[in-house]
Amino acid sequence: MAPRDVPYIVVSRLPLYLRALTFLAEEGKEITSSQELGKKLGLSPAQIRKDLSHFGEFGKQGTGYEIGYLQQQLKRILKVTAKWQMALIGTGDLGRAIVLHYGGFERRGFHIATVFDRDPRKIGKKLGQFEILNSQLIPQYVGKAGIKIAILAVPASEAQNVAENLIQAGIRAILNYAPITLSVPHSIQVQYMDPVIYLQRMTYYLE
Amino acid sequence: MAPRDVPYIVVSRLPLYLRALTFLAEEGKEITSSQELGKKLGLSPAQIRKDLSHFGEFGKQGTGYEIGYLQQQLKRILKVTAKWQMALIGTGDLGRAIVLHYGGFERRGFHIATVFDRDPRKIGKKLGQFEILNSQLIPQYVGKAGIKIAILAVPASEAQNVAENLIQAGIRAILNYAPITLSVPHSIQVQYMDPVIYLQRMTYYLE
DNA sequence: TAGATTGTTAATCGATTAACAATC
DNA sequence: TAGATTGTTAATCGATTAACAATC
Numbered sequence: 001m002a003p004r005d006v007p008y009i010v011v012s013r014l015p016l017y018l019r020a021l022t023f024l025a026e027e028g029k030e031i032t033s034s035q036e037l038g039k040k041l042g043l044s045p046a047q048i049r050k051d052l053s054h055f056g057e058f059g060k061q062g063t064g065y066e067i068g069y070l071q072q073q074l075k076r077i078l079k080v081t082a083k084w085q086m087a088l089i090g091t092g093d094l095g096r097a098i099v100l101h102y103g104g105f106e107r108r109g110f111h112i113a114t115v116f117d118r119d120p121r122k123i124g125k126k127l128g129q130f131e132i133l134n135s136q137l138i139p140q141y142v143g144k145a146g147i148k149i150a151i152l153a154v155p156a157s158e159a160q161n162v163a164e165n166l167i168q169a170g171i172r173a174i175l176n177y178a179p180i181t182l183s184v185p186h187s188i189q190v191q192y193m194d195p196v197i198y199l200q201r202m203t204y205y206l207e
Numbered sequence: 208m209a210p211r212d213v214p215y216i217v218v219s220r221l222p223l224y225l226r227a228l229t230f231l232a233e234e235g236k237e238i239t240s241s242q243e244l245g246k247k248l249g250l251s252p253a254q255i256r257k258d259l260s261h262f263g264e265f266g267k268q269g270t271g272y273e274i275g276y277l278q279q280q281l282k283r284i285l286k287v288t289a290k291w292q293m294a295l296i297g298t299g300d301l302g303r304a305i306v307l308h309y310g311g312f313e314r315r316g317f318h319i320a321t322v323f324d325r326d327p328r329k330i331g332k333k334l335g336q337f338e339i340l341n342s343q344l345i346p347q348y349v350g351k352a353g354i355k356i357a358i359l360a361v362p363a364s365e366a367q368n369v370a371e372n373l374i375q376a377g378i379r380a381i382l383n384y385a386p387i388t389l390s391v392p393h394s395i396q397v398q399y400m401d402p403v404i405y406l407q408r409m410t411y412y413l414e
Numbered sequence: 415t416a417g418a419t420t421g422t423t424a425a426t427c428g429a430t431t432a433a434c435a436a437t438c
Numbered sequence: 439t440a441g442a443t444t445g446t447t448a449a450t451c452g453a454t455t456a457a458c459a460a461t462c
Contacts, residue, residue, distance in 0.1 A: 035443080046433095047431075057444080063442080079411060175406060198398035202398055254454065264421065
């Protein structure tokens with residue numbers, strides 16, 4: 001069912017397609033084409049068709065793609081039809097902002113289920129609706145609760161350690177806000193959110 | 208001086224090299240090798256040597272790379288030797304968190320110089336040390352002040368518009384936290400920080 | 415000297431694109 | 439039917455890797 005061996009570079013573009021489709025749907029459109037999507041995303045139409053062809057045939061010759069249907073299919077492929085439960089580790093300013101104020105996770109299918117910190121002064125306190133749990137309790141709360149995703153918002157110096165504890169506890173994917181490359185087994189997914197890396201990718205091109 | 212035609216994929220890895228070198232330097236190490244760096248970053252030694260060879264010869268056969276020197280060279284190549292001035296647009300929760308609490312920008316060579324919002328209830332108020340300026344004043348404050356980088360933290364529905372105003376005013380690079388692909392001229396750099404995109408790149412691989 | 419590691423070349427591998435038959 | 443657009447094939451383009459001479 002799930003196609004074997006789809007290159008990561010292809011998978012990495014699917015969320016962009018999904019986001020663009022959601023945008024078009026909100027505009028009230030019902031049909032789109034590889035050309036229109038390509039224009040919106042800065043990609044060639046051929047690339048979009050090729051990418052989608054790894055997973056099936058979703059369009060109609062002469063017409064294009066039915067937006068609602070393609071959205072639904074992409075959600076299925078990306079496994080974002082149901083809500084994912086996540087653990088947040090670290091309740092510094094970044095962690096706080098994510099839990100207390102960022103609505104994007106909830107709205108788009110990701111739910112924070114538990115919050116951890118290792119600072120004794122914070123443990124037991126509330127962060128919004130959450131009780132802040134002792135990081136040592138990660139094994140008890142994470143594995144069995146079906147939480148497969150962690151948001152890592154601890155200082156760089158602690159990130160590798162915490163990551164290892166999380167993996168031990170059964171976490172399979174880490175969204176890492178700490179500015180450090182984590183060393184993890186191949187079976188574990190990691191994505192990086194260090195904004196300075198992205199800024200430095202732009203300054204190269206500035207004078 | 209600046210080598211022509213270095214592929215973006217190569218440029219995009221340089222900040223990771225720089226970050227890893229900083230890490231090694233903090234550990235007190237003085238020499239490293241393409242092998243050690245590769246291990247830390249999950250890349251092949253050959254790739255690291257090839258990447259660096261686009262810009263010059265920075266190592267010594269039989270020995271490796273002097274960390275301080277390579278750091279310095281990468282900073283020069285990435286143009287992060289001096290501090291960059293940035294404008295922040297949007298003082299919602301995300302903007303607040305960035306200005307008030309995120310120390311990473313300052314520490315790593317990026318400085319927020321001005322803060323804008325279009326909400327009349329916020330304009331004139333303080334955000335930390337900053338007076339929140341009316342977004343309509345972007346043209347007056349941005350171009351001449353030598354601000355080339357903007358952090359875009361406005362709602363998705365406003366992002367394209369604000370981006371166009373910024374570009375008009377002379378902004379050359381945008382770190383975009385709004386969950387939307389911006390349409391900009393080729394000469395403008397854009398990087399995207401939508402965490403949901405990164406989560407969806409991982410869920411594909413989860414069961 | 416022996417061992418190690420660079421920088422570079424050539425070979426391999428993989429991704430993108432152009433083109434077009436199929437068909438709505 | 440004429441026009442449009444898909445899905446796919448083959449060609450092109452580009453990135454990664456293996457291998458090694460140079461040399462510290």
